[in-house]
Amino acid sequence: MGSPSGFLGIWMERGRHLVRIGKRESLIRAADSLFHRQGLEHTSLADIASAASVPLGNVYYYFKTRGDLVKAVSENRLAGLRARREEWGAIASPRERLLAWVENFETYTDECTAHGCRIGGFCQEANKQGGAIADEAASVLRSTLDWIFDQFRAMGYGERQAREHAGRMLSARQGSILLSNTFKDPEYIRLETARLLKWLGELPADKKEKKK
Amino acid sequence: MGSPSGFLGIWMERGRHLVRIGKRESLIRAADSLFHRQGLEHTSLADIASAASVPLGNVYYYFKTRGDLVKAVSENRLAGLRARREEWGAIASPRERLLAWVENFETYTDECTAHGCRIGGFCQEANKQGGAIADEAASVLRSTLDWIFDQFRAMGYGERQAREHAGRMLSARQGSILLSNTFKDPEYIRLETARLLKWLGELPADKKEKKK
DNA sequence: GTCTATACCGAGATAGAC
DNA sequence: GTCTATCTCGGTATAGAC
Secondary structure (H helix, E strand, O other), X not given: OOOOOOOOOOEEEEOXXXXXXXXXXXXXXXXXXXXXXXXXXXXXXXXXXXXXXXXXXXXXXXOOOHHHHHHHHHHHHHHHHHXXXXXXXXXXXXXXXXXXXXXXHHHHHHHHHHHOOHHHHHHHHHXXXXXXXXXXXXXXXXXXXXXXXXXXXXXXXOHHHHHHHHHHHHHHHHHXXXXXXXXXXXXXXXXXXXXXXXXXXXXXXXXHHHOO | OOOOOOOOOOEEXXXXXXXXXXXXXHHHHHHHHHHXXXXXXXXXXXXXXXXXXXXXXXXXXXXXOHHXXXXXXXXXXXXXXXXXXXXXXXXXXXXXXXXXXXXXXXXXXXXHHHHOOHHHHHHHHHHHHOXXXXXXXXXXXXXXXXXXXXXXXXXXXXXXXXXXXXXHHHHHHHHHHHHHHHHOOOHHHHHHHHHXXXXXXXXXXXXXXXXX
């Protein structure tokens, strides 16, 4: 919030210290947040510059075009996801990693109800304009899908079954966020989260055990 | 495609005849299609006017503002959904009505893979700008949710259970469309459709039978 | 590296002739 | 009712001083 020198948007809490972060990073953060809250189209460079306390003209020193900034936001999100999964790598079993993922939904319930899914909403918007931005956005969702897939593989499921399970989970997650966001009611997310936890808990460890 | 008089966008197939439709309706149709394909934001009045073969300035004779046109598109969709459900009213059992709904997904698979869900995508975009448009969009999705809910009620489920089931179905549907659209792969929709059909088929008729 | 001023363009909206 | 010309504004992007 406040900052030692009086300049906004260039300081950030890291642990218990306020550290200086570059303007480039400031702009990416501001853009990320505004894209999520207002949408890709509804956010002007002026909005972003103002939120990051950077003069409009200066934005172009860091990003040649608006598209470059969008791309940077996308890459930044991808990096964030990878970092989080890196941490989850410490969890011993793949099922527990998936459970950790789903349990973590709770944290985002209000945010998702208010503004939708950062990743899914981004894809949705990007799909409309197509081109490079759509591919960028898709790659972020793809990385999530792949990670889920990998967990099912590690649980012993074959390619096909793991793909189906991963699609089902991500699909349910995204759909429930859309409903909660549209109707401004977190219940859809909560019910889906509970369903997924139950389903994951009952799922046999590998397909040998499965034998339907 | 072609039209007797050479004017585009004012003629339409109805049964086996070409009938004259008003410019107002032409504009709504063109807008509906463009909003779906290009998104709400990416579509200018000039695009719409051009697609409907109506001069730009003339649009304002039919709609005072852009928002009014958006609203008209939304209302038109709602009317279309109601009409379709009217037809399905002829189907005797609620379970069969739900099955008819899901079986009908097939028809839209390619369209959804290419451009997402007309209704869900509209909500997603509208949610970002908020205000009256968001409410308009939400009401279209709401009417679908309510219809599904009614079918479960007619099957004998209580309020709470019917609400859960309806949320689950719509959520799965919307999520699967998002994945298919993002990854340009109809498989997510197809798998979800199959899952829903199976689930509906196995679902007990009412909660007295259910007794888990 | 930073910032101000401004060029330029596309979009919504209006005026007014026909 | 229909259409052309045009106004105005907001947005991306650039020029160029400091």
